[in-house]
Each structure stands twice: as C-alpha cells, then as structure tokens.
Amino acid sequence: MPTPAKRDLLPGLLDLLILKSLSAQAMHGYGIAQYLQSASRDVIQVQEGSLYPALQRMRQKGWIKAEWGTTRNNQRARFYTITTTGRRQLGEEQSGFAELIAAVQRVLRPS
C-alpha cells in the first residue's frame, strides 16, 4: 500500500480545519483527528496531541462548546460543538484562506 506523502500544516490552519470538521457534526478529539486524516486522504498529518490545546483555546474564544457525552460504544467522551460565533469565524477564515491560496497561486503561476 503506497503511503501518501505527509505534509505539515501551515500555522493557523489547524483552527480552520477543526471548525470545518465540527461544522458537519459534533465530535470528540479523537474523532476530529480521524476525520482530518480521512478527509485529507492521509495527506494532512497533525500531532494529535496538539489538537487539545487548540480546542481549549477555541473554547475560550467562544467558537466551540464542550460537553461530556457517551459514544456509540457507551464510553464517556467530551464532544465539541461549533457555536454561531464559530460558524462566523469559519466563514471568515475560509474566505481568508481562499484569498491566500489564490494569491500564492498567482505568485507561483509560470510567467
């Protein structure tokens, strides 16, 4: 099985990706890690631990909410939900990122 090349994340992108993941459904930390990996077809590689400080920070900023619940296997886990503020933030970061990418591509375009 060919292993796809692992790419490190640009700084600041982690927040955007977490918000995007949560915009679909509430997830626990491990779920987010799994989702990022599968959605990016294994390209994006985060140190899974670094999710947690990021989640705390985003919770303090009011973008996401944390609640304890149970998984399908009846295990206790903390689930994160995106808030209205978080959705607004996601929108801003998404368009910001799109602009950035467009700009980068313009620079890289063969002249």
Place this chain on the structure above:
Amino acid sequence: MREFLSRLVDWFRRDRLERELAEEMRFHRELAERDAVAQGVATDDAPSVARRRFGNPTAVAEEARDRWSLPRLDQLQQDVRYAIRGLRRAPGFTATAVITLALGIGANVAMFGVVDRLMFRPYAYLRDPGTVHRVYLRATYRGKEDWGYGGEFARYLDMRKFTTSFSHLAGFALQTLAVGTGDASRERRVATVSASFFEFFDGRPALGRYFVASEDATPRGAEVSVLGYEFWKNELGGRDVIGQPLQVGHIATTIIGVAPEGFGGVFEPGAAVFIPITLYAGSNPGQEDRATYYTRYNWGWMSTMVRRKPGVSVAQASADVTEAFRRSWQVERDIDEGTDAIALAKPNGVVGPMKTAAGPDRPLEARTALWVTGVAAIVLLIACANVANLSVARAMRRQRETAVRLALGVSRGRLIRQMLIDSLVLALIGAAGGLVVAQWGGAAIRRMLIASQGASLDTFTDWRTLGAVTVIATVAGVLAGLAPALLSGRGDLASALKAGPREGMYHRSRLRVFLLVAQGALSVVLLIGAALFVRSLGHVKEFRMGYDAEPVLLVSFNLRGTKLDSAQGATLRRDLLAKAQSIPGAVSAAWVSSVPFWSTSSQGLYVQGIDSVRRLGRFTYQVTTPDYFSTFGTRVLSGRALTAADREGTPRVTVVSESMGRALWGAQNPIGQCMRINDPKGPCTTVIGVAEDIVQQQQQLTDPKRYQYYLPLEQVGSSAGSNVMVRMAGDPLAQVEAVRKALQPVMPGQAYVKVRPMIEAVAASQRSWRLGANVFVAFGLLALVVAAVGLYGVMAYNVTQRMHELGVRVALGARDADILRLVAGQGARFAVAGVVVGSGLAWVASRWVQPLLFQQSATDPSVYGAVAVLMVVVALAASALPAKRATSADPNAALRSE
C-alpha cells in the same frame, strides 16, 4: 474581553479542567491503540504507535494548562494564602486588628446608608434624575436672608406661568391623614400631588390609571385617589379596587389606579395614597384657605419640582426661577400692601437637588448626619492608625523572617505587596464584621436621623452599600498597610540577618510615634465633641419650654365625615371635656386648637401704631378652655388666665406670651391693650394676662420670637380645634389605653379618638441634639478604647525590646520607681502630645460645630481640661502594666549577655 472572562472562569475551575483533559487524552490513547490493533499492528506495539501519533502528552497538558492559568492571579492567590497563614499564626494580633477595623468600617457603612438615603439615592422610576430639581426660593426679611419661601400654591402657579426653562412642573406635599373607614382606618402618609407629577416618572400604573390635569384643577380637584402598591397589597389584599370608595381624611374619594411596585414618588418611605393637590387644598377645613389658596399667598405648605428642558443649564434655570419669583412677588405686593418692596426683599431662587438634605437649606438633621459621618471617618482613621501600628510592631518582630525571604530572592516589591495584602485581608474580614455592625447599629442611627419609620435597608443585599463597604475596606486596608509596607521595603538586610532577637536593638520608630500621637489626637477631638454634645443635650433637656410635656396626654379626634351642626359640636366638646376630666388619674383637661410641634395656626392681627404686624414675625394662637394653663403648666406671669366667665357675649379677651407683649407694645404694660383679629376695623380683643413664652417649633429653641396668644373657645365659638390635653397624675404612658377606652364611647358615628403622650412631640424636637450626643459619646468612647489598646500594645512592645537596656539600668542601681517613671512617663508624653494636637484640632473645628450646639460654647475650657485629664489618666493606665513588667528586668540576664 469575552476571552478574558472565560479564562477567568477557567482559572477558577482549573483543577476540574485538568482532570477532564487527562481523561480526554486517556480516551484518545485508548481509541488510538484499539484502531492500531484493528489495522494490524501487534498488540504489544500498539501503545507506542499511539504515542507516536499523539506526541508528548506532558507537553500537550502543559500547553493546555497555559490556557487557563493567569500568572498574576496565581501569585495573588499565593500571597493571600501566605497572608492568611501568617494571620492564623498570630490570633491575638488578628483579632484585635479585625475588631478594630470592623468597628471603624461598620460605623462608616452605617453612615453611608444614612447619608446616601438622605442626600443621594435616586427615587425609583424617576426618569432622567439629572434634569429634575426642587425649586428653592429665598428672600430677605429684616436684613436676614432666609430660604423657605415658595410654599404657596399661588406661587407654584406663578412659576408655571412665568418660567420658560421647564418641560414639566409639579407641586407636591406629604400629609398624614386618616385613611379608610371604621376600625380599619389608620393615619397614613398621603401624597397630595399635581397631575403632572406622574409625568416625571417612568412607571405605568399597576392597575387603572393616574389622575389627569382635568381632575387636578382649581378651585377643587376631582375626588379620586391612586393607591401606593404596598398599601394596596398589604391593606387591601391586592384585589381589584378600581371604582371603589376610599375615605382620605374627610374627603370621600374613588380609587382610579394603583402605582407600580416600589413607586414612592419623591417620598421616603413612599405614600399610601396619592390624591390631587387641588383636591386637598380645595377641601382644607380652613374656610379662608380653601377659597384663596390659588390666588393669595397666605398658606405656605407645599413644594415645587421641575424638569429642565433639554439644553437649558442649571444656571439658566435658576436665573429664570429668580425672575419668575420677582414677578410673582410683585403680584403678591399688588394684593397685599404689607409685602416688602422687591428692592428690600430681594427675592431670588435656584433649582437644586430634590432632596432637601442636599439642597441649599439643609435641615438640622442633615447637617448633624454630615457631622456624624465625619466622626465615623475619624473613627476609621483611628482604627487604621491602630492597625498600622500593630502591623509595624508585627513587622519588626518578623524582621528576621523578612530578611530570610529577601535573602532567598523575594523582591522587595513583592514584600511590600505582601504587607498591603496582609492588611487588605484584615480589612476584608473587618468589612464582613463591619456589615454586621452596620446592620445592627445603623438601624438605630437611621431611626434617629430619618424621622419616618419603616426606612429599613438590608445592608447585606443593597448593592450601593456593598459597593461602599468594598471601597471603604480597600481604603482602610491600604491606609493601614501603607506604613508597614514602606517599612518592610527598607532596612539593612545583613544586619537584620545577623541580629537575633536577643540582641534586638530598641528602635525608636518615628513612624510609630507619629501614629500614636495621631491616634491620641483624634481621640481627643472626638472626646471633646462628645463632651460638648452631651452638655448641649443637657441644656436642651433642662430648657424650660414653657409647659410641662411629661404628664400630659394628647387626645385627638377624627370625625371622619360625621356631620355635626354647631350646637351638636359644642355639646360633643362639652361631653368630651367632662368625660376626660372624670377619668381616674386625670387632673385636668383642656380643649386646644393647636399642639406644639404638631400644628400651629396664625391669623391676621391689627394693633394700633404698627403698620404690619405680620412683618414682625409669626403670631400663633391657641383657642382653648379655662383649664388650659393649669393643664399644660404654662405659667401666667401677670394679669389673669382665661376663666369660664369669658363666654360669648362678654368682652373679648386674650392672654399673650411675654415676647409677644414686648414685640407689640415694647416697654408698655400689655395688659389692657387692644388688638383686632382678622379685621382692622373689628372689635377690640383686650389683653387680660401675660403668660410665659412657649416653644412650639425646633427653631424657637434658639429664636426668642415665641409669639403666642390664647383665646377662649367660648368666645371664638368656631369649630376650632380637635384635640384635648389631659394632665395625668400617675405615669401618663401607662394610661394611654385607659384614656382611649374611656373617651371612644363618647364619639358619634365613624369618629374615633387617638391618644398620644405629649412628650413624644417634644422628644422629637430634641432629636438632632440627642443624636449628636449619642453618636459622639459612642464613637468617642470607642476611639478612647482603640487608642488605649494601641498605646498599651506599643508600650508593651517597647518594654520587651528594652528589657536588655532596662536590665543594665537595674544593674547600675536604678530602683523600681525609676523604671516605672521611665516607662509610664513615656506613655504620658504620648498622651500629652495627643492632647495638645487634638485640642488644637478641636479648637479649629469649633467654629463649625458651634451652630449644632445648644447654649454651649464649643471652646468651653472645662470640657477641654476634663478631656485632657481623662486622656492622660487612660495613658498612664495603659502603660501601667508594661511598666510593672519593666521592673522585673533581670540585671543578671542583661549582664550575662554582654
């Protein structure tokens, strides 16, 4: 901001967050291991694969922890913990400091509650209070400028007409009237207000509506009433009362509305009922006033409130009011020639605070309240000085500990902060105690200062009070912590580390001497104040009011709409008087039309040779029956008293007060003189006797204008008066109910009697002096105790520090007496310094205290002398114990250690 708040919240629950994070990470690892196994990793290798993917869990936890830590807060918490540990190790010091601060803070919180209520606390529902004012008018009369003009309804109408600065004007006055019928009727606070009054407020009626301009019109307003919410709930059970009748005084009204909850208008406490001001004035029992209150300027009884239009400044509004008052004055002068010319009277006015206590003409109670607040502040200063002193002593004892901390690298800044936190912690604990003191002692002070009952205030839940206590405690904490904090920032580290307590030098700290002397001086100031107020109260009590209030019961009647023709009225009066005189224990009884301190009346007087009697001052009259002078104990100085022979049909006679005789006829004998009542061309009323002056108002205690005359009821023959004075032989207070029971059956229909001891009215007039005396004595003694404790503490500490030196002295031949003199002399020197400084301060302040004292010089040398002696004696007593201990200094120990 929001982020900071949630960080703060997280800081408080950081232990829980930590646990949750750990659980979360463990869960993550478990799932990762499970999935790794599922993907074919060997069970043994799974944990390491999971760990590799996760990264360093300690670093992760550390990073997350940063999100909920606030380093400054952490440090503060450490310092507070350290402070509390230190305080628990020194329970004696802590208890003394906390109690001292609690008393000081409590006194100030209590006074804050009083002053806030008297002067600042805004009225509930009042819209935009900054633009709402009370109108204050003044004029000069006989060379003396005086506030207290503008109470006439006609003047209020002139203000409406002549001013342009105001969007709203309203007249208001508070009356005490019997409300309700039958047994349920009680005297209640009734607000008589203009219809426009309600437009000043935001609250919609809880039920029904307020009255409108068409219902508040001259000559007599509509018979409608609006209930206060609390009265409606408590007395009428909160049922639907719209359209139901309500008897207010002798007016039968219909209820049209209920004010919203907590609405008190501008009355504290709020009124039970609101009625149109023109209904009240137009129903006045005084025939003349009822018809003329809106055209003439004879009856001053109400106040005016205004709301400035946007863009009109206070100064502009005041100028407008002055101009309007001048025009109004001219109108009055056109009607009444007796009115002074404008050039002479200089009428002027201002718009000021709604609360009279904050206005330009403060009542005596308000001035006393401000003084008491000053006194409370001094008590707090003394308490702070005391705690500072104790803390300095403690800091000196802990010098080595401090030195060790410094040596270990604690910064001096942190040390200074530590000392401040120490004293802030003390102050906060003191503040909690202070709230208890304030709740408990404040109720007593409020009762004395704010006349109306029910002005209760829950100290523990009122946010203004809690805010005040926080500020006061912080200030106290900083004040008390400043001295030791500065001290701990200084000092030579090396020598402190080297020196053990045995070699401890005796430090003569200038700071501590200053604090001690300051404490002593402030105590002296308070003690002098206490002595002055006590003597002043003594003078008030000894002062001959011109009657005996103690044995007299006052019986008042309310006919409650029962209509009596004049013959029936006369019969009822006779029956009541006869019945009253027959009560066992009653000595005599008299019918009176007016009651000192409650209600007095005046009418037009004309005397040959005097242009305007009115300009000389207010001449009040009493319409009464023959036994009046023996009943009330007013002495007849010359001529004769009224007798039963002065009936209808006999020549009209009167008895005048001594000062009235002098004012009207100068050096001539008043007896036989003629005065005409109400009509300059009417018949003569001949003076047949001169009685001693009587005091009927608080001002008359100091003002010698006590003009009063007495007319026989049978000759006046009017419906004047609704009170009987009964002089009792035994204790009158014990017989109040017996008298009421005896007289009630005589009353017809709905009418009822009310019996009160006369002394109540008189005692109320002495309230401000009594308050001054009580508070100064309480605070003065408190200050003395605090100062004595402080002095004792310092002396005891000094002796401990000097034990070595004292031992050397003993070894060199000093006797016990020498040692005693040395130590006690030092204490006495502190006291003398305090006395000198304190007396100086008191002498400077005497100028301002003087107006609050009654027949008592504020610089009375005997008072100063007595306080000086007391202070020195207390100082000697406080240093006696330490001095005694000093004589036990052991010369052997001292020599051995050399």
